[in-house]
Amino acid sequence: MEEADKYSKEMEVAVRVVHMVSVMCQKVQASLVADRSDQVKSKDDDSPVTVADWSVQATVGWTLSEFFGKNVSIVAEEDVETLSKPESAGLLAAVVKTVNECLAEGPQFGLYPPDKTLGSLEILEAINRCNSTGGRTGRHWVLDPVDGTLGFVRGDQYAVALALIDDGKPVIGVLGCPNYPMKKEWLNYHQNSSQTLSTRSTLSPKREQGCVLYARRRSGQAWMQPLIHGNEKLQWPNSAQQVIVSSIDDPSLATFCEPVEKANTNHTFSTGVAHDVGLRNQPLRVHSMVKYAAIARGDAEVFMKFSRAGYKEKIWDHAAGVVIVEEAGGVVTDAGGRPLDFSRGVYLEGLDRGIIACSGATLHDKIVGAVYASWDSSNL
Structure with missing residues (x-):
């Protein structure tokens, strides 16, 4: 079959x-x-x-x-x-x-x-x-x-x-992303020491607010459709458009995503890796797996997460996003460059230091190399 x-x-x-x-x-x-x-x-x-x-x-x-x-x-x-x-x-x-x-x-x-x-x-x-x-x-x-x-x-x-x-x-x-608009220009960013991705629901037409991304392994395609509202009917897959990762591979031009929450994420180490690899733009801090959607759609090029000691990543926080990013043309591994292992229960057991998702192999390889170079001095 x-x-x-x-x-x-x-x-x-x-x-x-x-x-x-x-x-x-x-x-x-x-x-x-x-x-x-x-x-x-x-x-x-x-x-x-x-x-x-x-x-x-x-x-x-x-x-x-x-x-x-x-x-x-x-x-x-x-x-x-x-x-x-x-x-x-x-x-x-x-x-x-x-x-x-x-x-x-x-x-x-x-x-x-x-x-x-x-x-x-x-x-x-x-x-x-x-x-x-x-x-x-x-x-x-x-x-x-x-x-x-x-x-x-x-x-x-x-x-x-x-x-x-x-x-x-x-x-x-x-991935259902109810506050992630179909068009990047509808996004809003809160400025502080970093940027936080938000929604501009008061300015965006309702039809533009929210999307669903999906992909099947080994299809080489990822898709996005707008959320329907009112008495519309879902036309699947006719209403979908293909999404592809960004072609940017110059770190100085790349947008870097990381989690908002500090409780289980070491922002300091991520910042150090970003500096070492040449990521010059302010980090874009995003709640949830919308980070994976941003990579798959080409709105960002890099997502890094390095958990603090004792925290164990759960499979439901990554499985859907990994399929979508990879089929859109991106790369997702642990920080040692190995595929994530979803076969060992509810946790990503054996995870090497953290998770790295990139729009392409060039950026990914540079970040993995920077992690290895920086690890001995980290406080994870």
Whole structure:
């Protein structure tokens, strides 16, 4: 079987469901920014989690189960512990309402809704169904329902990330970027010691706000389509346009992305590597896997992340983005130049120092070399 045919159904379902939940996230974020008092809880690691996190996971979990069977393997970030507590009854009710409203819009996205309204137990079951730990064999869907939750609650950039891993290799990647406009000129940058990528929703036409990027492994192509709004219908794949990485290979002209959060990222070391390799532009700090989207679209050329000691990268934070960047013509490895290993459970085990994504091999090789030259003096 040709690889294109092998994953055609999985690709279509993944694009449609990510598109659907991305539109839902736009609505939830709008209400959250206005009043987030009863829509944000704190997880064990003190990061905020919202109605959107659980609603996306429930919606995607339910949809994948309907198409691929109740035994479908889904690795995802959220669990039902907080949502199941008596004091979270109001939050659970909001999730149930949001999921049912989202699923009711299914026909607009080429998906069918449930026969009847889903109740609390069914919603909790759909969320809890996403409890696989992945592995070296078989197919495993990998979901980050709202990647970049801090960006989400601040009205900034975030992503819905869904990937399919087959025998340890990511083969499909889909990124829903609800605040990332189709055109680079609609972007806004907050100036400080670095630049922070934001959205200019008050100036950009609604049709330009938000996009979905997707790719299939070994296709040599990555695609982007605008989010639909109102009573439009998703035309897939007719509405998509191909995205290609930037051709810039001169470090002095390249745009360099890194995470906003300092808790698990060593900005000091990244800055040193950037200086050593000749990256002269201010770093562009971006919430979420939108960094991978920026590389794939040619809006930036370099993404580096060097985690602090003790932090372990999770597969759902990278799988979808890696497929899209690589098929758009880019290169993604660990800081030692080795492919990322998605076959060893929920963590990127064996990761060498950090992650480097580039628009091409020339920049990538220079950065890997700079990492080796700088490592002995680092404080990671």
